[in-house]
């Protein structure tokens with residue numbers, strides 16, 4: 001059974017569609033990277049799929065009652081403000097709210113596992129507001145993991161993380177997919193997208209310009225047409241490497 005089904009999803013800002021007739025299905029086991037230039041509509045597409053943005057067309061998630069939707073999909077927004085000086089453990093435990101209204105007061109296996117996956121055990125009793133920006137980002141990812149929803153939708157989750165933390169986070173997403181969950185994540189690092197995603201969606205001015213295995217999406221032609229980028233794609237024993245070289249006119 002699919003975890004997300006979009007049919008002709010469209011979002012208009014004024015007259016202009018910023019998401020334009022997007023149809024796709026996400027199945028358990030997939031780690032799907034959503035790529036496209038700034039302003040292509042990635043955030044808008046994810047928010048509309050979750051029912052957080054007025055839209056036309058259909059998203060299977062929005063057909064669920066709010067409480068069921070909160071158990072069906074975890075959402076990690078791009079904004080990362082942590083307003084309250086609660087401990088890391090308490091903040092991560094808030095991810096359990098869709099399952100238990102006492103979340104935040106109870107120690108749980110899901111919270112322990114989310115902290116361990118994000119390498120945050122040593123931060124458990126620290127105030128979340130007193131961590132660095134990258135550490136706070138990892139705490140917010142852990143909160144989304146603690147939700148243990150079948151589908152995780154994440155908006156630029158690795159922005160601002162150091163290189164090791166970026167790879168470690170994408171490995172967590174891969175392992176979630178391997179366990180039968182699915183991940184939809186927007187990314188700007190095309191090499192990491194190629195190396196860690198099972199499938200890429202390329203968005204171009206709101207339209208789905210390509211959808212498939214990473215190397216079938218990251219073609220010279222797509223990179224030039226959609227990103228205005230000249231890039232060198234190398235196949236190595238350690239997987240693909242994509243080096244952007246120049247901006248095309």
Ligand SMILES: Nc1ncnc2c1ncn2[C@@H]1O[C@H](COP(=O)(O)OP(=O)(O)OP(=O)(O)O)[C@@H](O)[C@H]1O
Nearest residue numbers: 013018036037038039040041042043044045186203
């Ligand atoms: N609140 C808003 N009001 C009007 N237009 C908006 C609003 N938010 C976004 N837009 C426009 O919608 C389009 C898509 O924006 P969106 O944030 O979805 O892009 P994105 O692909 O996530 O970009 P980025 O990579 O820069 O985060 C852009 O042209 C943007 O200017």
